[in-house]
Amino acid sequence: MTQRTVFTAFNRRRATAALGAALLAASLSPLAHAQDTRPARLLLGFPAGGSFDAIARLLAEKLKTELGRPVIVDNKPGAGGRIAMDLLKNAPADGSVVMFAPGAITSLYPYTVAKLNYDPKKDLAPIGTVAEFPFAVAVSASSKITNLRELIAAAKANSAQAMFGTPAVGAPPHFYGLAFGEAAGVKLDPIPFQGSAPVNQALMGNQIPMGVDVMGSMVENHKGGKIRVLAVSTEQRAPQLPDVPTFAEQGFASVTGGDFNAFFAPAGTPAPALAAWSKALSNVLAQAEVKDKLLTMGFIPVGKGPEELANRAAAQAKRWEAIVKSSGFVAQ
Known part of the structure; x- marks a missing residue:
């Protein structure tokens, strides 16, 4: 065999190996998975009409372009x-199939549900954080109560006034209500x-004396004069509701947070598929239109990836554990 023949054979083998490596890399890349044109399903554990539903539909519409496939809520x-x-598990x-969910799924329910049907550490794969959100307490627009002091006085004077609507038992607003009390x-x-929309409806119908929920679920009805938000849990007044004082302003700094x-x-979803979703989500949340919409609804866009989400969930779990035990x- 001549030197040239050996050299040619070597180059052929090297080219073949390089091609094989390139094909393997392509098959594992996020782009390969992003080009899957089958419809993707975005699970949402809340009914239509609430703020989470509105966000899910906004993101689904934008994600279909980023992923190159339909995304159905x-x-x-x-x-x-x-x-x-x-269902996700x-x-x-x-x-x-992915899920848009509140942080409570990983950080609160392990302390409030006796027989949880899933293990957050074993059954879930983090994709990315969408947004942060504060909480609020509200009354009917026809109520004579205009601040927290009046609300407390009414609750102390009449046990029928010492009740608050919450979108789910054991959910974060539930514990913010207890912490406020x-x-x-x-x-x-x-x-x-069962969800934020029914809480708002009950407030507008004077069926409950007060409601505690995520601020974003109450912004539009407050602005529309259908309910009256009395306080928000942000450290400073929320730009979406500049007329509403914080809990801290009214003497309840311990109720601050979100x-x-x-x-x-x-769990078990291939890393390339997770990366494709994470990149697409980050790109969508970087869009000015999406940011503005989230802010208008009372949410603060985050748009971070799996590692940040895992760290955030762990830190929040420690916080909720203390609040639940105290309650x-x-x-x-």
């Missing part, structure tokens, strides 16, 4: 998102609904 309301979580781990020195009893929402996939809530 699939509402599976109930149990604060846990019904949808059960058993969904194909191939990037075709503890700080105010009055026992407040939660009335659970939560977050994020995208998750079933005396018994896991149900």
Whole structure:
């Protein structure tokens, strides 16, 4: 065999190896998965009409362009998102099904649900954080109550006024309501609904004396004169509701704080598929139109990836654990 023949054979083998490596890299790249044109399903554990539903539909519309495939919002309301979580856990781990969920899925429910049907550490794969959000307390627009002091006085004077609507039992607004009652020195009893929209409807219909929910679910009805938000849990007044004082301004600094929402996939979803979703989500949340819409609704865009989400969830879990124990809530 001549030197030239050996050299040619060597180059052929090297080229073949390089081509094989390139094909393998392409098959594993996020782009390869992003070009899957099958419809993807975005699970949402809340009913249509609430703020989470509005965000999910906004993101789904934008994500279809980034991913190159339709993204269909699939509402599976109930149990604060846990019904949808059960569906996600058993969904194909191939990037075709993801879930838009509140942080409570990973950081709160382990302390409030006695028999949780999933393990956040084993059954979920983080994709990225969507937004942060504060909480608010509101009354009917026809109520004579205009501030927290008047609200507390009414609750102390009449036990029928010491109840608050919440979008789900054991959900974050539930514990913010309890924390507010503890700080105010009055026992407040939660009335659970199935989502934010029913809470707003009950407030507008004077069916409940007060409601505690994510601020974003109350912004539009407050601006429309249908309900009256009395306080928000932000450190400074929220730009969406500049006329509403914070809990801290009214003497309840301990009720300051918020939560977050994020995208998750079933555990076992291939890393390239997770990367494709994470990149697409980050790109969507960087769009000015999306940022402005989220801010208008009362949310603060984040747009971070899997590692940030995992760290955020762990830190929030420590915070919720302390709040739940302090409230005396018994896991149900």
